Amino acid sequence: MSKSLKTKLIIILLTPITILINNVLKRYPQAVEKFYSNSIDRIIRQILSTITGPFLFSVAEILVITLSIILLFMIIITVMATVKGGIIKKLINLLAYTSALYVLFMICWGFNYDRIGFDKIAGLHVQKSSERQLEELCSALIYKANSLRTQVGENSKGVMYIKGGYKAAFKAAPLGYKELSKTYSDLGGKYGKPKPIMLSKYMSYSGITGIYIPYTGEANVNVNNTDLMLPCTVLHEMAHQRGFAPEDEANYIAYLACMRHPYKYFQYSGTMLALEYSMDALYDKDAAAYKKLVNLYSPAVERDLKYENEFWNKYNGKVQDTCNQVNNTYLKSNGQTDGVESYGRMVDLLLAQYRKNPQDFK
Structure with missing residues (x-):
């Protein structure tokens, strides 16, 4: 057996070993928190982010495109090898490549x-909440949003506007x-600064507004977004970066970071993020209460929400459905058993905070 073949087999073997380690670590979140998230990985994340930070473009975007092209090429030559011969060698190369990517990702x-949940870090008690509590949370967020909306800029169409665009927000x-x-x-x-994705407009068809790439430590943001959601999207990817x-x-x-931010347009964006998720949850539980609270939106808030819906409706389609399914599979494979529905659990954290510190929402 050649040294090269032996190395590739070892790399392939690392995948099942890593999967086994991952399954074991799920039982010991405190250990992961102490010895990985807040030690080894924190150092890795900051080193990678510091290296890629000075670049004005997303290193990750170029890397992902390059790695994807390589993967596609390897798949093609592996398929072709079923006819021309040498399938075992090509298959080993493909498996070694994908294994290396997976192990590095982990x-x-x-x-x-x-790691342990952020609710424990924040000292929040997540529990089943009544529909009344959810309605109260939504009401508080609406009044907060209405107030903040009067303190941010708007364009000639009466829609929330960030002076300086995404560069200012970044x-x-x-x-x-x-x-x-x-x-x-x-x-x-x-950590390095957030990075704009060059292919943002095309990315919008997938419905993805940002992505964190561990290989480069960059918080990558789809800048083809509304000014309403851009600030909280940036802080969302920066949460992954941390x-x-x-x-x-x-x-x-991201919501917490928005609310602590000194700029009002960040506070408004974070409040609207929380409001949209909370109102969606209320609609599922009590449509009548939802319809009653919608009438409390200020005209300016209504304009912002209408514009956001119109903006994203342009990109709805099969591409987004497919990407949503892929993302759903990815989330479930990493222990988020609700898949993309896990985004809704943000409301449970908001409710826990509301019970603990209701003054935070005033």
């Missing part, structure tokens, strides 16, 4: 799915985490 970030984004880390040290650290993997937690952390 080392650089993936084990964060096994530059200001770290201020939210600077303040939030004073309460939660886990969210502190030195080692919080579950989507519901990243959304909730």
